[in-house]
Structures are given as C-alpha cells and as structure tokens.
Amino acid sequence: MKDVHFDTSTVHAAGHSGVKSVSKVKPIYQTSAFTFSSLDDLEDYFRGKNDYLYTRMNNPNQDDFAKGVAELEQAPAGVVTSSGISAIMVGILAVVQAGDHILACEDLYGGTYTLLSEELKTFGIETTFVSFEDMDEVEKQIQPNTKLIYSESVTNPLLRVENLEGIVSLAKKHGITSMIDNTFATPFVLQPYTLGIDIVVHSATKYLNGHGDVTAGAVVGREDLIAKAQAKMGHLGCNLGPFDAWLASRGLKTLSVRMERHVSNAQELADQLQDTKGIKKVYYPEHVSEKGNGAIVTIELDENSDVHTFFKSLDWVKIVPTLAGVETTVSYPLGTSHRSLPAEVCEKLGINKNVIRISVGIEDKSDICKVFKYAAEQALVSNQNL
Ligand SMILES: *Cc1c(COP(=O)(O)O)cnc(C)c1O
Secondary structure, X not given: OOOOOHHHHHHHOOOXXXXXXXXXXXXXXXXXXXXXXXXXXXHHHHOOOOOOOEOOOOOHHHHHHHHHHHHHOOOXXXXXXXXXXXXXXXXXXXXXXXXXEEEEEOOOOHHHHHHHHHHHHHOOOEEEEEOOOOHHHHHHOOOOOEEEEEEEOEOOOOOOEOOHHHHHHHHHHHOOEEEEEOOOOHHHHOOHHHHOOOEEEEEOOOOOOOOOOOOOEEXXXXXXXHHHHHHHHHHHOOOOOHHHHHHHHHHHOOHHHHHHHHHHHHHHHHHHHHOOOOEEEEEOOOOOEOOEOOOEEEEEEOOOOOHHHHHHOOOOOEEOOOOOOXXXXXXXXOOOOOOOOOHHHHHHHOOOOOEEEEEOOOOOXXXXXXXXXXXXXXXXXXXXXX
C-alpha cells in the first residue's frame, strides 16, 4: 500500500498476497467473511456466481468436509456443523416444525434423547420413543402429524443393528421422512442413503475425524432437505470453524485404513472375550455388512465381578466418555452417555452397572485382548477376596 501511514500499513501489510501454485492440501480459510471488489461482485454472490460471503453461512473448509462426507455416503449433498448434536438438530429442523411429531427408537444416544425429549419439545415438537425391534409395532405409533422417523444404524451401547429396510418401507408407505445416525457404523461399513434413507447424520467427532481432537457433525442426504439443513445451520449459528473443518477433512482421508484395523481388532476382541472368565455377555453385532461389524465391543461383567477393579486394572487403556479415537478407550454408559436416559429404559434395555463399552483402537490386536482379559480376571478375583 502506498500513501498511508505506518499504523495503516500494519493492518494491511500482510495477508493479501495471492498464490498461483495450487497447494497439495486445501489451505485453511481462517476468516469470518469474504471480500468483494464491487457491489456487482457482491450481487454476484446472491446470484450464485461467487462462492462465499460469511463463514457462519459457508466457508471453503466446511464445504470441503461436507462434500467428502456426502461422497463417502454416496449422497448428493451435505452440510457440516459444530457438533454431532447440532447436526442432528438442523437435520431434524429441516423436516419438522411446531405441531409435528417424531417417531424415534428408544435406545438412542443420550444426548439425542435429551435434544428430542427436552429441547425440541419446548419448540412444540413431540417425540414418541418406541422399541424398533418390531416394525409392525412402530407402525402403530404413527400419528397423522408424524413427519420424521429417527433411529441409529447401530445403536449405542448395546449395538443393536437397525432394520433400515424396514424403516425405509414404513417411511415410504406413510410419506414420512427417514433419518439415521450412522456414527457407529460409518460409511465404511454401511451407507444408509443407498438403502433409501433420506437423511444420514454423523457425530464427526467420532470416526469421521477419528483422532479425538475435533467436535463436529455432518448431515448428508436428499438435496432439498440438505439445502434446508444448510439454511438452518446458518440461521441458528452452529457452523463448524474452518480449522476444525480442515482437521476433520484431514482425518477423513484415513477413514478406510483406520476402519479396516478398528473393525478387525474389534472382531478379534469380541471373539476372545466370549469365553473369558468374569464376562457374562459380549455385545457385538453378528452381521452389519460384508465390510465388518464396527469397532465398538460392549461387555457385561458377571454379577460377582467388581466393576471398579475392572476399570482400575486396564493398564494403558483410559476411561474416556467418547469413542472412535485411534487409541483403545473404555466408557461407562450408565455414568456418561446414557445418564440422561430414564432409569427404567436403561434397565429394560440392559444398560446396567456392569456394562462397559469398549472403543477398540488401532493398536496391536494381541495387546488389546491381553489388557481386557487381565482386567476381567482381576475384577473377578478381587471380588472373591472380599
Ligand atoms: C457422540 C454421539 C453423538 C453426539 O455427537 P457430538 O459430536 O458429541 O455432539 C450423536 N450420536 C452418536 C451415536 C454419538 O456417538
């Protein structure tokens, strides 16, 4: 800049130089807004000729991640948000409004349960929670104002595999929109959109990013619905920050290799824990897809095992109230993810004080198995000594 004072120069000197070379990795557009050289240029944005205006509405890094997730789910469009919960919220609000009714499965992620039963309720949106084991029973709960049917492809923490074909045919028959949380399965294992589900949602905090350093969400699916979700995202201000979007895009690149290892480790652990003393039950799906059965293994300790000793005996495995990192971690559903679910629902589902959810990492299989077998043994022994 010429003919300006030093104080003006300091503000403008750096940050505006263009780059002709194309960078291998998409740069981080760490900016709250975009510049326009004329009013025509600004009008061009609203005519759809310029891409970006304001980061709350859209940003190249958000778009990059959204396109990536949509492509992996084989869906035509996607939008990303600040968290899995905000993704679920904008996905739902793209479909329902005050006076409408949602039919949801009863064994939902606790945060989703709270969103539906508390927050959306105050917006005048009612939800009925039912068991999705029997689709005929689900059909009986459909009301004239039911607009959305909502479930998870593989449920948390007991890993029930949802009957997606059943949901699709029920939704089509009654003209209801279907929405599936595909966080646990990931598009590596399952792509609900290809089966006819209208909206697929993710806590990208989990496998899509995969490194436990970002909180993010993604909604992909039918173009008309995603356009609405994108508008809600901007209006409600739950946009994903550019750096977090950039990190999540980086994480997404390794989804396949991570999942391959996660899934094969989980299968091995589930098999080995089946006949480990001190473990009453192993929850691991028998068949989700030909790509495998996911990377979460949930166990229930014997009644006479001490759950505290189990957790204390886990050596390098940490207690972490999340999942899907490259590190193997454990969580305690009753104390964290399912704390907000009514006690009678937890009891009915079988989420009791001896249930432990294992997020199987990408370490060496035999090391992982060894840790859990040892802890199960210790938990049993310690209790017998009491
Ligand atoms: C973690 C999780 C969520 C919520 O995602 P956040 O990123 O924590 O907001 C939703 N659904 C499932 C299945 C989850 O595991």
